[in-house]
Amino acid sequence: AALSESSSEQAPDERRVLPQAIVIGVRKCGTRALLEFLGMHPQIKIAPDEVHFFDKDDRYERGLEWYRQQMPMSSPGQLTMEKSPAYFISPTAPGRIQSMNHTVKLLVILRNPITRVISDYTQTFTKKRSRNESCVPIEDLVIDSFSGEVNLRYKPIDISIYHQHWARWMMKFPRHQIHIVDGDRMIVDPLSELIQVERFLGVKPFLTTDNFMFNATRHFYCMRKPGRATEHCLGFSKGRTHPQLKPTVHQKLKDFFRLHNNLFYQLSGREFHWDAT
Numbered sequence: 001a002a003l004s005e006s007s008s009e010q011a012p013d014e015r016r017v018l019p020q021a022i023v024i025g026v027r028k029c030g031t032r033a034l035l036e037f038l039g040m041h042p043q044i045k046i047a048p049d050e051v052h053f054f055d056k057d058d059r060y061e062r063g064l065e066w067y068r069q070q071m072p073m074s075s076p077g078q079l080t081m082e083k084s085p086a087y088f089i090s091p092t093a094p095g096r097i098q099s100m101n102h103t104v105k106l107l108v109i110l111r112n113p114i115t116r117v118i119s120d121y122t123q124t125f126t127k128k129r130s131r132n133e134s135c136v137p138i139e140d141l142v143i144d145s146f147s148g149e150v151n152l153r154y155k156p157i158d159i160s161i162y163h164q165h166w167a168r169w170m171m172k173f174p175r176h177q178i179h180i181v182d183g184d185r186m187i188v189d190p191l192s193e194l195i196q197v198e199r200f201l202g203v204k205p206f207l208t209t210d211n212f213m214f215n216a217t218r219h220f221y222c223m224r225k226p227g228r229a230t231e232h233c234l235g236f237s238k239g240r241t242h243p244q245l246k247p248t249v250h251q252k253l254k255d256f257f258r259l260h261n262n263l264f265y266q267l268s269g270r271e272f273h274w275d276a277t
C-alpha cells in the first residue's frame with residue numbers, strides 16, 4: 001500500500017477510505033454488473049475484488065484498518081464502494097456494518113428468486129464440470145426426493161427466500177438507507193436502474209445511454225467507459241446459459257416462492273412481479 005500511495009499516477013489528495021456505500025448482495029443477481037457500471041461514474045471508486053470483511057470471521061478479526069487498505073484510492077468528493085454478495089445472508093454482517101458506520105448507504109440487487117436459484121446452480125454445475133466431477137440435475141436438488149416438496153436444505157433455495165434475510169437488515173438500518181435495484185430490469189435496461197442509484201447515492205447525474213452498448217453475441221449490455229474507444233463486457237462467468245426446468249418443478253417452485261415473495265413485498269414496501277413469469 002505504501003508503494004502505490006506514493007505512485008506518480010496518483011493525485012496529491014488521494015488516499016484510501018472506508019466505503020460510504022456497500023452492495024450487500026444478492027449473489028447471482030447482478031452484483032458485479034451493478035458495481036462495474038457504477039465504477040464508470042467519476043465520483044465513484046470501486047474495490048476490484050469482493051472483500052468479504054463482514055461475513056468472514058477471520059477477515060473481520062483483521063480489523064478496520066485492514067479493510068480500509070482493501071479499498072481503492074480516492075479523492076475527497078468521491079464515494080468508495082465495494083460489493084460482497086454474502087453480506088446479505090450473513091447473520092453478523094448487518095451489526096458489524098452498522099458499528100463501522102451507521103449512516104453507510106446500502107444497495108441490494110434482487111432478481112426473480114427462481115432465476116437466481118437456477119443461476120446459482122449453473123455456477124456450481126459449470127465449476128464441477130470443469131473439474132470432471134459428476135453433476136446432479138437441478139430438479140434433484142431443488143426438490144426433496146423423499147417428501148416431493150421444495151428442498152429447504154438446498155442453499156440456493158434458502159438464499160432466494162429474501163424476506164428472512166431482509167428482516168435482519170431492517171433490525172439494524174432504517175428503510176431509507178437501503179436501495180433496492182431490480183436485477184431483472186438491469187439486464188434489459190441498465191440505465192434506468194442506474195439513474196435511480198445515482199440519485200440514492202447523491203452523486204451528480206452522469207451515466208447516459210452512451211455508456212451502455214448491447215452486445216448481440218453476449219446478449220447483455222457492455223460498458224463504454226469514459227475516454228475508452230472499445231466496449232468492455234463482464235467476464236464469461238457472467239451470463240451463462242441456464243438449464244430449462246421441468247414445468248412441474250417450475251410450478252412447484254412458483255407455488256413455494258409466492259408466499260415468501262409476498263412477505264418480502266410487504267416488508268420492503270417494494271413490489272416485483274416475480275410470480276407472473
Ligand SMILES: Nc1ncnc2c1ncn2[C@@H]1O[C@H](COP(=O)(O)OS(=O)(=O)O)[C@@H](OP(=O)(O)O)[C@H]1O
Binds near residue numbers: 026031221222
Ligand atoms: N451486463 C451484464 N453482463 C453480464 N451479466 C449480467 C449483466 N447484467 C446482469 N448480469 C447478470 O449477473 C449475473 C451474475 O450475478 P453476480 O455478479 O451477482 O454473481 S456473483 O454472485 O458475483 O457470482 C449473471 O447471471 P447468469 O446469467 O446466471 O450468469 C447475469 O445474468
